[in-house]
Amino acid sequence: MGQLALLYLFLRAYVLVSIPVDKFENRRHVHVFPRLKGARGKHSVAKVWLESDGVKNVEIHESLLSSKENELLVKIIDDNWDYINEQMTKSFDGKKTQPKEIKVK
Secondary structure (H helix, E strand, C coil): CEEEEEEEECCEEEEEEECHHHHHCCCCEEEEEEEECCEECCCCCEEEEEEECCEEEEEEEEECCCHHHHHHHHHHHHHCHHHHHHHHHHHHCCCCCCCEEEECC
16 A cells, blocks of 8 residues: 555544555545554545546545545645645555655645
């Protein structure tokens, strides 16, 4: 798995993760896991589509987060699109990703 970014939403931390075998799915996406005491949670709390037919299109596919957190998540991913997309490509190519800490502005 490639950890792409550490996000802080409303004082809770989440990790964006790409799963290399997901490259065979029809749309690029990331899974959002909670960060718990320095470790990543075992279960995803959201799945976010990043594109549609090869064109950037950030949208929530599944989520256990609040609607406000979902909106913020989409905004953060949109604002950091180039970095996240670059790391997704690295992950799918089997290269090491470089996680980035992203804080809400």
